[in-house]
Amino acid sequence: MSREECTPYRENLAAYALGALDMEDVQALETHLQRCAGCRAELADYRAIGEGLLAALPRRDPPAGLKRRLAARLRGSGARRSGFSMWWSRVVGRVAWGQVATAVAFVLLVAANLLSLVQMRELQHQQAVLVERVESEQVAIAMLAYPGIQSVPVRPDIEGVAGQMLVDPDGRIATLILWNMxxxxxxxxxxxxxxxxxxxxxxxxxxxxQEEGTFTVVVVAAPDPLEKFTGLGVTVEPQGGSPAPTGPRLLSVDF
Ligand SMILES: [Zn+2]
Structure with missing residues (x-):
């Protein structure tokens, strides 16, 4: 199951584990859970957190009427009649009601935090990618307007790739503009x-x-003025890069 396909469901997992999900979403999620092991595992994590917190809480006497109110709420509408409600009943059956009240608040808080943490991390990643892309494109635009810039064709080793390289011979920066990488x-x-x-x-x-089938702008930084170099090549390397080329070459440029 792809990450994109799971996104709307993953957002609902914490609420589902806490019985706080709307009925229409419950049905869609349960159908998805039947065929998605990834989301089942994530749901198990939420439940484990909930159970762990329940076990760790000190026992206290419940306020009067709490048990009745909670029981009514948990029985509630049809929304609670799911695998979740059975699990939750088992958990609730094992602990004192005073613990349950505190734990519900705790679990909600932890789940909400986990959820926003995950979402925040994804947003930060998207933002960093976007900033990098905009910066690269700005360098390319700036270079285009710069006198003395040479535009050199890219010679691809794989089909479909095309591009140009903007080189400032006196400078140490070049931009590679590639299509269909x-x-x-x-x-x-x-x-x-x-x-x-x-x-x-x-x-x-x-x-x-970042995207298939569009253009990519790469800013190439050289340790010496580019006039000291005769060309450029691009290879496939393991994550983190290599000290010297090891993988197949995808393209080359002659300055
Ligand atoms: Zn999934």
Missing amino acids: PRPRQGEVYQAWLIDEQGGRVSGGLFTP
């Missing part, structure tokens, strides 16, 4: 190599195209 496989990254006059390779940075 495929995304590397899991655990792999693309690495740019500057080729010096002796044929040595110097890393010009790592990159991963």
Whole structure:
């Protein structure tokens, strides 16, 4: 099951584990859970957190009427008649009611925090990717407007890829504008190599195209002015990059 497919369901898992999900969402989620092991595992985590918290709480005497109110709420509408309600009844049957009241508040708090943490991390990642992309594109635009910039064609080793490289011979920065670069496989990254006059390779940075079938702008940073290099190559390397090229070459550029 793909991550995208799971996203709407994963958002509901914590609420579902706490019996707080609307009936229409419960049915859709339970259908999804039947065929998705990933979401079942995540649900199990939420439940384990809930049970762990219940076990850790001190026993206290319940306020009058709490048991009746909670029982009524848990029986509630049809929304509670699910695998969840059976699990929850078992948990509730094992602990004192005073614990349950505190635990419900606790679990809600923890689940809400976990959920926003996950969402925040995803948002931060998306934002970082976006900022990087905008910065790369700004460099390319700035370079286009810069006098003395040379535009050199990219020679692809794989079909469908096209591109140009903007080079400032006196400077140490070049931008590579590529179309239709495929995304590397899991655990792999693309690495740019500057080729010096002796044929040595110097890393010009790592990159991963963010979307299939569109353009990618890569800013290549050189340790010396680019006039000292004769060209550039891009290879497939393991995540984190390599000290020297090890993987197949995807494209090259002659300055
Ligand atoms: Zn799923």
